Amino acid sequence: MKKVIELKGVYFSYGDTLVLENANFVVENKDFFALIGPNGGGKTTVLKLILGLIKPQRGKIQVMGKRPENAHKFIGYVPQIIKFDFDFPISVMEVVLMGRLVKKGLIQRYDKKDRDVCRDALEKVGMKDFEDRLIGNLSGGQRQRILLARALAAEPKILLLDEPLSSIDSTWQNRFYKLMDEINNEKTILLVTHDISAVSTYVDKIACVNRKLFYQGTKKEGMEKLSEMYKCPVEILTHKVPHRHLKEHKHD
Amino acid sequence: MIDLLQYDFMRNAFISAVLVSIACGIVGTFVVVKKIVSLSGGIAHAAFGGIGLGYFLGFDPILTAIPFSLLSAIGIGTLNKKIRISEDSAIGLFWSFGMALGIIFIGLSPGYAPNLFSYLFGSILTVPVSEILIMVMLDIIIIACVLFFYKEFMAISFDEEFAEVAGLPTKKLNLLLLCLVGLSIIVMVRVVGIILIIALLTVPTLIAKKFTQRLSKLMILSTITASIFTICGLIISYLFDLASGATIVLVLVVVFGIVSVVRR
Numbered sequence: 001m002k003k004v005i006e007l008k009g010v011y012f013s014y015g016d017t018l019v020l021e022n023a024n025f026v027v028e029n030k031d032f033f034a035l036i037g038p039n040g041g042g043k044t045t046v047l048k049l050i051l052g053l054i055k056p057q058r059g060k061i062q063v064m065g066k067r068p069e070n071a072h073k074f075i076g077y078v079p080q081i082i083k084f085d086f087d088f089p090i091s092v093m094e095v096v097l098m099g100r101l102v103k104k105g106l107i108q109r110y111d112k113k114d115r116d117v118c119r120d121a122l123e124k125v126g127m128k129d130f131e132d133r134l135i136g137n138l139s140g141g142q143r144q145r146i147l148l149a150r151a152l153a154a155e156p157k158i159l160l161l162d163e164p165l166s167s168i169d170s171t172w173q174n175r176f177y178k179l180m181d182e183i184n185n186e187k188t189i190l191l192v193t194h195d196i197s198a199v200s201t202y203v204d205k206i207a208c209v210n211r212k213l214f215y216q217g218t219k220k221e222g223m224e225k226l227s228e229m230y231k232c233p234v235e236i237l238t239h240k241v242p243h244r245h246l247k248e249h250k251h252d
Numbered sequence: 253m254i255d256l257l258q259y260d261f262m263r264n265a266f267i268s269a270v271l272v273s274i275a276c277g278i279v280g281t282f283v284v285v286k287k288i289v290s291l292s293g294g295i296a297h298a299a300f301g302g303i304g305l306g307y308f309l310g311f312d313p314i315l316t317a318i319p320f321s322l323l324s325a326i327g328i329g330t331l332n333k334k335i336r337i338s339e340d341s342a343i344g345l346f347w348s349f350g351m352a353l354g355i356i357f358i359g360l361s362p363g364y365a366p367n368l369f370s371y372l373f374g375s376i377l378t379v380p381v382s383e384i385l386i387m388v389m390l391d392i393i394i395i396a397c398v399l400f401f402y403k404e405f406m407a408i409s410f411d412e413e414f415a416e417v418a419g420l421p422t423k424k425l426n427l428l429l430l431c432l433v434g435l436s437i438i439v440m441v442r443v444v445g446i447i448l449i450i451a452l453l454t455v456p457t458l459i460a461k462k463f464t465q466r467l468s469k470l471m472i473l474s475t476i477t478a479s480i481f482t483i484c485g486l487i488i489s490y491l492f493d494l495a496s497g498a499t500i501v502l503v504l505v506v507v508f509g510i511v512s513v514v515r516r
Contacts, residue, residue, distance in 0.1 A: 051417050052417070053416060072417060072418060072419035073419070077414060079411070079413060079414060084411070085287075088410050089285060089464070089465040089466055089467050089470055090406070090467065091466065095410070097403075098410070098418070099418075101403070101418035101419070102418040104403075106401070106420075106421075107400045109403065134465050154418070
């Protein structure tokens with residue numbers, strides 16, 4: 001199957017506010033795909049539509065050829081970290097085990113196999129020795145790694161990440177993209193971010209969304225379209241990498 | 253002190269203290285970690301309508317309060333999504349609606365409602381054996397549901413969105429949890445009364461949370477904490493001739509205060 005995620009003529013509005021207007025895009029098998037755009041531009045809405053958390057007013061969404069609400073088993077989801085209550089009494093292992101929910105029936109308990117899969121996932125994100133720690137006692141970056149491990153524990157075909165590097169330290173950032181590269185050998189990755197520095201080096205395709213879908217394709221042309229869309233203040237989005245720096249990356 | 257147990261009413265009171273603690277320890281843990289304290293308060297007060305209905309129809313008020321409290325749990329849980337009002341407003345609506353119904357029913361009932369105060373403020377010393385049996389059954393239902401749905405309840409409490417993405421029926425699970433809150437309220441109503449129930453649902457767990465940070469241990473420790481201090485409150489209220497429900501709540505709150513200072 002070539003098309004992994006497909007949006008066709010999708011409209012979505014919250015009340016009277018139109019958030020997405022005639023959005024069309026396709027994510028193909030084993031793409032490393034970034035969805036970018038300004039805050040409030042509809043990135044998270046697209047993600048929620050793909051996850052089946054909300055339904056479009058018009059248009060069609062397919063995930064692995066199915067409707068999103070029937071495609072749970074294909075998806076590993078890494079949500080934004082800001083919405084969590086980290087005072088919650090839960091251990092790292094218990095969080096990662098949630099990734100196994102999709103494989104389990106109601107009432108069915110987690111077993112040794114689930115725990116083994118979770119330990120592997122924790123090892124991949126470099127958090128092997130943390131399984132008995134409380135999520136509340138970890139740093140922001142470590143928590144994001146735990147949420148990534150949870151998504152991997154679902155053994156998904158598609159990894160969906162919403163701002164996965166918002167509080168990651170720079171040493172992990174490089175390892176993160178190395179890991180994504182490795183994961184990308186077997187899985188499709190869709191990354192939602194406003195951090196263009198990340199996109200410039202690592203992903204291979206991008207789509208820009210700001211109410212309408214502005215562009216979809218390879219990232220080289222995309223970067224130029226992007227500055228058009230933002231009317232060129234791309235620097236505002238990322239203080240680390242100024243606009244000119246981005247263009248130097250054209251060769252990849 | 254041992255003499256106390258020679259009285260039947262005292263023995264019943266001790267037994268109900270333990271039964272109440274099981275309900276509030278287990279359900280209270282979810283109420284606290286899922287932050288549904290005021291929602292639970294709403295269900296508790298709405299249950300008063302059921303108690304009034306019991307008086308009006310001449311049944312044991314506890315029996316009519318059970319369906320009432322379950323319906324208000326489901327009502328509060330669905331109404332805010334159906335007619336687009338905030339959860340906060342749905343709570344206010346059910347809270348006052350249930351109380352108002354209760355007052356009307358009791359007003360319509362012939363004669364004087366002698367035990368009314370025991371449902372509002374609690375009266376652990378007058379719990380009859382028949383109600384102890386009801387409490388045992390409700391406790392068993394609560395324990396069974398939490399044993400069965402432990403991983404699901406934990407998931408919807410920590411990260412409901414992820415649980416939904418993983419394909420869990422989160423709406424139904426939420427309603428089930430609210431129904432358990434409703435049942436636990438029935439277990440507690442005789443002991444501390446509708447007005448003070450919310451203290452039993454929260455304070456034992458808040459105390460236990462100072463000592464453990466695991467959900468399963470929190471439920472057990474909350475139950476133990478609740479047992480110890482409801483019995484302490486019961487003894488103090490007996491010795492000094494104070495209102496039992498209020499004494500139990502005061503003991504719990506004072507202990508929470510001390511624990512908070514000692515274990516900063």
